[in-house]
Amino acid sequence: xxxxxxxxxxxxxxxxxxxxxxxxxxxxxxxxxxxxxxxxxxxxxxxxxxxxxxxxxxxxxxxxxxxxxxxxxxxxxxxxxxxxxxxxxxxxxxxxxxxxxxxxxxxxxxxxxxxxxxxxxxxxxxxxxxxxxxxxxxxxxxxxxxxxxxxxxxxxxxxxxxxxxxxxxxxxxxxxxxxxxxxxxxxxxxxxxxxxxxxxxxxxxxxxxxxxxxxxxxxxxxxxxxxxxxxxxxxxxxxxxxxxxxxxxxxxxxxxxxxxxxxxxxxxxxxxxxxxxxxxxxxxxxxxxxxxxxxxxxxxxxxxxxxxxxxxxxxxxxxxxxxxxxxxxxxxxxxxxxxxxxxxxxxxxxxxxxxxxxxxxxxxxxxxxxxxxxxxxxxxxxxxxxxxxxxxxxxxx
Ligand SMILES: Cc1ncc(COP(=O)(O)O)c(C=O)c1O
Numbered sequence: 001x002x003x004x005x006x007x008x009x010x011x012x013x014x015x016x017x018x019x020x021x022x023x024x025x026x027x028x029x030x031x032x033x034x035x036x037x038x039x040x041x042x043x044x045x046x047x048x049x050x051x052x053x054x055x056x057x058x059x060x061x062x063x064x065x066x067x068x069x070x071x072x073x074x075x076x077x078x079x080x081x082x083x084x085x086x087x088x089x090x091x092x093x094x095x096x097x098x099x100x101x102x103x104x105x106x107x108x109x110x111x112x113x114x115x116x117x118x119x120x121x122x123x124x125x126x127x128x129x130x131x132x133x134x135x136x137x138x139x140x141x142x143x144x145x146x147x148x149x150x151x152x153x154x155x156x157x158x159x160x161x162x163x164x165x166x167x168x169x170x171x172x173x174x175x176x177x178x179x180x181x182x183x184x185x186x187x188x189x190x191x192x193x194x195x196x197x198x199x200x201x202x203x204x205x206x207x208x209x210x211x212x213x214x215x216x217x218x219x220x221x222x223x224x225x226x227x228x229x230x231x232x233x234x235x236x237x238x239x240x241x242x243x244x245x246x247x248x249x250x251x252x253x254x255x256x257x258x259x260x261x262x263x264x265x266x267x268x269x270x271x272x273x274x275x276x277x278x279x280x281x282x283x284x285x286x287x288x289x290x291x292x293x294x295x296x297x298x299x300x301x302x303x304x305x306x307x308x309x310x311x312x313x314x315x316x317x318x319x320x321x322x323x324x325x326x327x328x329x330x331x332x333x334x335x336x337x338x339x340x341x342x343x344x345x346x347x348x349x350x351x352x353x354x355x356x357x358x359x360x361x362x363x364x365x366x367x368x369x370x371x372x373x374x375x376x377x378x379x380x381x382x383x384x385x386x387x388x389x390x391x392x393x394x395x396x397x
Contacts, residue, residue, distance in 0.1 A: 017140045026350045030360040041387035043375040044360045046182065046329070048246040050301075052283075053294040056245060059286030063279045072278050074270035075262070076103025076254075080281045080288075084254045087288040088239070092214065093227030096256045100232070102265050103281060105273045107212045107240030107253030110265075112138055113272075114208060114236050114255055115174070117264035119144040124169040125176065128159040129368040130331065132182040132210075136368075147172070148368055153333065156322040157184035161195035168203065175200050177225075178210040180217060183367045183374040184331045185306075185324020187217055193225045201234050212240045212253075213327040215295050218303050226256065233258055243327075244295055245287040250280040302328050305377040305384055312388035313375075316395045328378045331364070335371035337395055346373055357394040359387050 027044060034040055063069070075081065081098035088094045104110035111134065119125060121143040127135045129148040136146035149167040151157045159177060177196060179188040188196070200207045207225065214222045226237050240253040255265060269275070306323075309330050313321040318337035321330050334349060343349050346363035350373060353359045364372030377384055 014141055014143065017143075018137045026347065026354065026360070026363060029351065029354055033354065033358075038358060040354075040358050040360055041383050041390060042360045042379065043377070043387055044362055045378060046376055047248040047378060048243060048298060048328075049378045049380065050246040050294070050298055052246050052250070053287075053290075055290050056247065056283045056287045060250075060279050060283040063282035068278050068282055070278060072275045072281060074275050075101075075266040076276060077278075077281050077285075080285050081254075083285045083288040084239075084256070088224070088226070088237070088256060091292075092211075092222055092224035094224055094232075094237075094256065096226070096232070099259050100256055100262055102255050102257075102262045102269065103276050103284070104253045104255060104265075104269065105276045106242060106251040107210070107238055108134060109251075109269075109273065110238045110240075110253045110255040111135070111208075111210065113265040113268045114238060114257065114261065115139060115144075116142060116268055117261055118174055118206065120173075123174075124172045125174045126164065126167060126169070126172055126205075127176050128157075128163075128178070128181075130157060130181075130184050130364065130372070131176075131368050132178060133366050135176050135178075135210075151184075151186070153322060156325065157181065157186040157331070158192070159186070159188055159196065160192055161199045164196055165199055168199075172203065172205050174206050174208055176208045176210065178212070179223075180213040180324075180326025182213065182327055183329045183362070183364075183372075184322070185327045185329050187325035189220075190223050190228075193223070194228060197225055197228075197231060197234060206234055206236055208236045208238065210238045212238070213243055214239065215244045216299055216302055216328060217326040218299075218306060219325060236261060241284055241287055246294070246298070247280075247283070247287065250277075250283060252276055252280050252284040302377065305381060306330075308381065308384055309375065309377045309388070312384075313391070316388075316392050319391075319395055328376060330375045330377065331367075331372050332375065333372055334395075338371060346371065349373065353391075353394060357390040359390050359394070 081101040085096040119142045124145045124147045125139045139146045147169050237256040242248040321332035350363040362374040
């Protein structure tokens with residue numbers, strides 16, 4: 001029954017600044033069709049299709065049995081902060097101390113707390129495009145101003161220092177770099193990263209490096225800008241266990257940063273989430289200290305799928321796709337097809353793909369480009385082949 005007296009809801013202006021992405025309608029429609037039992041090929045989800053490895057799950061079971069079920073320190077347990085520093089040193093060559101580390105509720109909340117600690121109202125934050133949708137939304141929420149840095153598709157969307165310099169805006173104090181990148185799979189190499197950092201330093205800006213996909217690099221070894229000597233004072237590393245260890249639901253991430261930033265983030269966390277889940281923290285220690293073979297197996301499988309997906313996409317008429325060097329996304333260009341068919345937006349395209357081909361993808365508009373869609377190949381080879389067949393038929397018509 002409706003209330004006889006109702007209080008008008010006036011939402012705070014800051015929350016009105018952020019939106020549920022325009023792509024949500026496509027996701028909702030895909031969910032509705034799946035619930036009806038429609039045979040969809042779902043290239044949407046940005047999460048590994050592998051289970052969390054057993055030794056990680058067992059550590060969580062042990063945590064429960066040992067009643068490790070209470071609040072932990074706001075910045076995470078000392079044990080896990082040390083494990084993050086040790087793992088980052090071993091895998092990526094950095095030298096952090098636990099005082100420079102905070103455990104967060106997923107990588108996303110690390111980004112949220114780090115940017116909250118740094119971005120002032122109206123301050124520009126440089127974000128290379130195509131970008132992961134959450135970067136500009138957090139900046140907007142904080143009252144900052146996202147400034148997009150176009151990257152060159154012919155170079156696989158790999159950000160260069162020259163591109164960054166061209167887009168530089170007076171007053172920038174934070175630059176976000178995401179390598180390997182979502183949605184393009186672009187990987188910034190060590191030399192270019194160093195040039196980017198050098199530019200940031202000359203302009204008194206911090207480089208926030210989102211390393212969420214650090215372990216999924218196809219050619220060459222994973223790289224962290226924090227591995228270079230004397231970079232730590234200008235760098236913030238936001239990492240996550242979500243993709244590396246197939247732990248998206250556990251919600252464990254971390255930030256490595258200069259101590260004053262970690263302290264500020266800890267204050268924020270202490271008054272918001274209190275701390276990441278105790279049980280998940282125990283599981284995270286097992287992940288970081290345990291064998292890395294499942295990570296290697298996932299990488300080998302993603303490589304196989306990447307090769308199939310890119311070959312398949314580039315055989316489809318009116319479609320071309322740069323080769324991702326990391327992560328597990330392909331970002332094909334459909335400008336030729338859109339022009340031929342008079343389709344104005346990739347949201348329309350994604351809706352047609354759902355309705356006519358029964359294939360779910362994410363429209364490129366969500367990532368700041370007008371003529372692409374994102375396809376996640378974190379799904380089985382069999383589904384990939386079926387999806388490619390459907391895409392071929394759709395775009396050939
Ligand atoms: C680029 C990027 N950064 C960070 C995240 C955050 O992941 P999580 O919050 O699960 O750690 C994601 C998740 O999709 C991502 O794509």
